[in-house]
Amino acid sequence: MSETAKSRAAALPHLRRAGLAKGDPIPLPLTMAAIFHAPGDATGYDQYGRFSNPTWDAVEHMLAHLEDAPCVAFPSGMAAISAVFFGLLKAGDRILLPSDGYHTTRALADRFLKSFGVAYDVRPTSSFLDGGFDGYRLAFVETPANPGLDICDIAAVAEAVHKAGAMLVVDNTTMTPFGQRPLDLGADIVIAADTKAPNGHSDVLFGHVASRNADIISRVTDWRETSGAIPGPFEAWLVHRGLETLDVRFDRMCASAEMIARRLKDHRAISGLRFPGLESDPSHNLARAQMERFGFLISFVLASEDKAEDFINNCALMQAATSFGGVHTSAERRSKRGDAVPPGFVRLSIGCEPVEELWQAIEASLDRIGT
């Protein structure tokens, strides 16, 4: 971890300290309120729950500290992506999406943006620079892409996108601000599903938009207030609590993923192993250059759908579940969700269990299914 990341992590649990009066609770109080006391001109005060909420302010303060940029919180990762698209695009715009990223982002463009006159194209993450960006208003990348874990060069894409007069959005869900810093690499906007590692306990959906451009922040805030796509205060409170341990959980998950990926490499049941931290991975050099950690996601292919289901469903320390980034190790056969991957393709999300015990459970399950 870099010195800056360490000091960012150290300050995170103390962000509220400066605002505390004697007798105030040190943990964040939860404010469940649709209305606030607002006699006369209440400009600058909380007035109505769709406009503002002190619990949102606290979680946004934490997210802004992590991103080093103003942040706007949303009720899910998709709500954050929608805010960027619907808040910033207009009819006649054209956007570029990853062909191998989270499928719902493409579905949003296909099922809704198109009918508002916004066209889209797709391109693979690993060759995202090829073909340039002329004619696009916005390019959107997800790196490493979920679920195939291909990577693109954020700084090079940002430079080319800006030369073409477009803006770059990075979905940083798979990495979190501790693992990769797209705004520092030149992206205009980061979006993330805090549903995953930032909350970390798989009990809440949440998302945020981060940007150092005041106009972008104002547009997505206006979208949230006007569309009503607002986070619940309790969800914000839970994410605030989750973020206090993100550094510890993310550190454990990434370290365990590195160890487990190295061991999986030698297992006979596995082919097509992808983990950016492996020297043999096609993305490794780029990953070393632009990522602070290699993440906690590993993907690989087992011989058949049945073997992959058996491996996941009968591993003692693994939850069969979609999503990733929770304290529990979990896995999913992604063709189940329509991703263009073989039937035996598994996306594995390494959790916080002690690594040797976790490896033993994974190895036992792989040994049982055979090759």
Ligand SMILES: Cc1ncc(COP(=O)(O)O)c(C=O)c1O
């Ligand atoms: C990379 C990525 N972005 C965005 C999302 C959407 O997040 P949410 O489910 O919180 O809407 C997901 C969900 O899996 C994801 O994997």
